[in-house]
Amino acid sequence: MAKPNKNIVFYLLSWLYGGITQFRNFLFDAKILSSTSFQLPIISIGNLAVGGTGKTPHTEFLLNILGKDWKTAVLSRGYKRQTKGYRLANKNDTAKTIGDEPFQIYSKFPNTAVAVAEKRVIGIENLLKEKPEIEVILLDDAYQHRHVKPGLSILLTEFNKLYSDDYMLPYGSLREWKSNNKRADIIIVTKCDEEINTTKRQEIEKKLNIKPHQQLFFSTFRYGKLYAGFENDNKQKTAELDAESHILLWTGIENPQPMWNFFQEYTSKITPMFFPDHHDFTEKEIEKIDEIFLNLPEKKLIITTEKDLSRLKSNEFLTENIRKNLFVLPLEVKILNNEHKVFTETIKDYVTKNSRNS
Known part of the structure; x- marks a missing residue:
């Protein structure tokens, strides 16, 4: 990976920022700053870099593994929500009150307790007071939240943006030095191609500097x-695509290119409307979407992501026409190299051995 095309000021600032984060990590490692442990399984899902490595889909993947056997909760910061402090999701909440990704999880997993809190220790304490029956807690995007000591730490890194090839902010996208991968118990290389040969896997394992105590897995997304x-509002519950389908592809996510590639396999008639990640669509933007869609030829539909849908559900400007023609493409995680069973057993073994009644 080539060095980012940024000036020397950014490079020098990255060393300053890296030094600050490394000093903070030293304070935790030396126990000058404290980390709180809890008497139940806590699983952290996070990354070293900013941006989308697939934390929410992998959190949902873990919920599918654990939800049938254990009462599971998810605790997130609630990025870009309009509230502060601790909040346990309820039926009156929206993406505005708890954040789009927590609301997505709450909508898809109604039997899972979903809470948000900037301070994770306080969040866990309040969560256990309100829901004492909880047996497992998943911490979303918590690799840098060292005031909580998770029992199992999962670190994600994107196949095409490995942390080993990256640089510290603001020169690159790392939140802390890549050497801090040592805190992880499991490392997952995400967004891989379906087929990765042994040579490539070994090359990546060497680049990522996998430690003896760590397990390495590879995952991909499937739609x-x-x-x-x-x-x-929509008479159709699902939609079928063919070469004559006209798609208005509407997203506000980190990287919409994989979706574009996926739909190119069905039709070349795609109109992209891409916005920044977590974008809150304005009235003018909604009107523009509506106008563009009305001018598309028939057989047409609007397609978005589950994360975007979580924000659109509370968007007061959404038109009836959009609601009638909006379809959602769900995203699922697949563990590669026939290691799904190994991964599942690793997660379940940890929870079983560390349960409060074990």
């Missing part, structure tokens, strides 16, 4: 069937 974003 599910399209479904209506607003079932009560």
Whole structure:
């Protein structure tokens, strides 16, 4: 990976920022700053870099593994929410009150307790007071939140943006030095191609500097069937695509290119409307989307992501026309190299051995 095309000021600032974060880590390692442990399984999912490595899909993947056997909760910061402090999600919440990703999880996993809190220790304490029956807590995007000591730490890194090839902010996108991968118990290389040969896996394992205590897995995303974003407004519950389909592809995510590539396999008639990650769509933007869609030829539909849908559900400017024609492409995680069973057993073994009643 080539060095980012940025000036020397950014490079020098990255060393300053790296020194500050490394000193903070030293304070935790030396126990000058304290980390709190809890008497139940705590699993952290995070990354070294800013940006989308797939934390939410992998959190949902863990919920599918654990949810049937254990009462599981998810605790997140609640990025870009309009509230402060601790909050346990309820039926009156929206993406505005708890954040788009926590609301997405809350909507898809109604039997899972979902809470948000900037301070994770306080969040866990309040969560256990309100929901004492909880048996496992997943911490979303918590690798740098060292005031909580997780029992199992999962570190994600993107196949095409390995942390080993990256640089510290603001020169690169790392939040802390890559040597801090040592805190992870499991490292997952995400967004891989379906087929990765042994030579490539070994090359990546060497680059990532995998330690003896760590397990390395590779994962990819696969897309599910399209479904209506607003079932009560849309007569169609699903949609089938062919070469004559006209798609208005509408997203506010980190990297929409994989979706574009996926739909190119069905049709070349794609109109992109891409916005920044976590974008809150304005009235003018909604009007523009509506106008563009109305001018598309028939057989047409609007397609977005589950994360975008979580924000659109509370968008007061959404038109009836959009609601009637909006479909959602779900995203699922797949562990590669026939290691799904190994990964599942690793997670379940940790939870079983560290449960409060074990």
